[in-house]
């Protein structure tokens with residue numbers, strides 16, 4: 751995909767500044783194996799990382815391999831993960847994913863995207879979290895922060911996560927994909943919040959086409 755040079759230059763500078771601002775940015779979910787990270791990532795949908803880490807601290811003492819999760823009664827799993835929300839669906843995904851790993855993958859977590867996407871409950875975002883964090887592979891993680899910030903920063907005009915992923919991949923060299931994903935996530939939490947981004951504190955403010963929009967937004971809300 752051909753991207754205008756000015757956009758590539760702007761993306762490169764945004765990437766450089768954000769990685770510099772958040773040099774230690776990484777996934778905050780606790781895990782000791784790629785499999786534990788998939789489970790934690792499934793549980794993290796619509797839930798905070800802190801809550802997931804509390805739940806998995808107990809859960810992984812009961813079970814931490816695909817074989818153990820594949821055999822765990824669904825009621826027991828639902829009870830253990832209940833506080834992460836959407837626990838019926840999450841339990842179904844974790845159990846189904848574990849059963850398929852045992853049946854089709856010899857109990858090992860795959861590396862390539864095609865195999866990841868065969869697993870129940872595993873979409874590109876989950877696959878890319880594991881690829882970037884557990885395997886140290888280049889991957890763009892299109893979570894809610896990444897989608898919001900890449901749109902605000904004018905790095906994409908797309909809405910669909912897989913299109914946004916492709917747009918950003920075309921703009922940046924692959925050695926920056928994973929670090930940039932984590933840095934964006936940290937920036938989304940710390941500065942570029944969904945409702946009230948702190949544009950005056952943003953290291954990319956002068957490069958962001960949305961910076962001028964938010965003072966008006968806040969005034970119009972009377973805040």
Ligand code: SF4
Pocket residue numbers: 899902903941942943947948949952953954955956958959960961964
């Ligand atoms: S300038 Fe504002 S909208 Fe743009 S990335 Fe920074 S905080 Fe977000």
